[in-house]
Amino acid sequence: MRLNDHAVVITGAGGGIGRAAAVAFAADGAAVIAADLADKAGAVAEEIRRAGGRAVAVSADVSHSTDMSALAARSVQEFGGLHVLVTCAGLGGAGLLLEQDEREWTRVIDVNLNGTYRAIRAALPQMMAQRRGRIITIASILGKMGGYGFVSAYAASKHGVVGLTRAIASELGSQGFPGITVNAICPGYVRAGMGVAMQATKAGPMSGVEIFERYYKRLVPQRRMIEAEEIAHAAVFLALPESAGITGQALNVDGGFFMS
Numbered sequence: 001m002r003l004n005d006h007a008v009v010i011t012g013a014g015g016g017i018g019r020a021a022a023v024a025f026a027a028d029g030a031a032v033i034a035a036d037l038a039d040k041a042g043a044v045a046e047e048i049r050r051a052g053g054r055a056v057a058v059s060a061d062v063s064h065s066t067d068m069s070a071l072a073a074r075s076v077q078e079f080g081g082l083h084v085l086v087t088c089a090g091l092g093g094a095g096l097l098l099e100q101d102e103r104e105w106t107r108v109i110d111v112n113l114n115g116t117y118r119a120i121r122a123a124l125p126q127m128m129a130q131r132r133g134r135i136i137t138i139a140s141i142l143g144k145m146g147g148y149g150f151v152s153a154y155a156a157s158k159h160g161v162v163g164l165t166r167a168i169a170s171e172l173g174s175q176g177f178p179g180i181t182v183n184a185i186c187p188g189y190v191r192a193g194m195g196v197a198m199q200a201t202k203a204g205p206m207s208g209v210e211i212f213e214r215y216y217k218r219l220v221p222q223r224r225m226i227e228a229e230e231i232a233h234a235a236v237f238l239a240l241p242e243s244a245g246i247t248g249q250a251l252n253v254d255g256g257f258f259m260s
């Protein structure tokens with residue numbers, strides 16, 4: 001068990017990638033605060049406890065700073081600290097720019113980008129007091145590229161997440177907190193969560209798997225979707241003591257998609 005003395009807060013822990021991350025951290029010995037809207041994280045916390053791990057589920061909306069502060073406080077109260085934050089909460093919000101109204105644009109930016117900011121803002125005082133911490137944001141390769149339509153709000157929000165990640169890594173490293181690292185993971189098409197959900201396309205609503213097969217597969221050198229467990233593995237890797245020198249990175253886990 002490599003992460004026995006770690007308390008890990010995961011937002012969006014009831015989703016496809018969030019669940020896999022919660023299970024992977026718990027399997028490596030970490031105590032997990034699984035946060036999501038309403039009771040959506042209850043099942044994964046239960047699954048971890050049944051397997052002998054430590055986890056509590058918390059209802060927390062990343063749109064509310066007060067929820068994020070309460071989440072950080074809960075980690076300290078339950079498990080004596082907050083050592084890793086993984087921000088998985090997110091919305092797809094697929095649609096063409098001119099067909100989406102401003103409210104939809106604002107909602108996607110508010111959850112994906114501002115929600116990541118709020119979670120980090122709430123966790124940082126405790127990490128600074130500990131002088132150690134790992135912040136792992138789940139961005140997307142659409143945080144580095146424009147995609148092929150229907151993703152303007154999402155891509156803008158994820159470019160923001162990558163920028164925020166790099167800027168805070170730089171700020172913390174240079175302002176006396178080298179023990180706190182900040183990195184993004186940029187998944188390609190994942191076979192879970194919003195990667196398999198129905199989405200809007202020019203040809204009508206289509207499942208993520210079908211969109212991948214029709215439009216994206218030939219652009220991905222490995223010709224396959226990524227499994228949620230592979231994203232979880234990358235998050236655990238970034239949290240390990242041996243990864244202390246990695247900060248400000250945006251790690252693609254995408255089967256070679258972005259590179260190609």
Ligand SMILES: NC(=O)c1ccc[n+]([C@@H]2O[C@H](COP(=O)([O-])OP(=O)(O)OC[C@H]3O[C@@H](n4cnc5c(N)ncnc54)[C@H](O)[C@@H]3O)[C@@H](O)[C@H]2O)c1
Pocket residue numbers: 011012013014015016017018035036037040060061062063087088089090091111115138139140141186187188189190191192193194195196
């Ligand atoms: N699945 C993919 O192909 C893929 C690819 C790249 C990036 N991502 C990113 O990975 C992250 C997880 O996505 P997923 O695929 O597991 O999708 P998902 O929809 O299964 O998970 C997202 C979770 O976020 C939660 N959430 C939504 N709004 C929230 C809010 N206001 N407050 C708190 N929680 C909220 C949802 O309830 C859900 O459980 C997202 O940030 C997504 O953008 C996913």
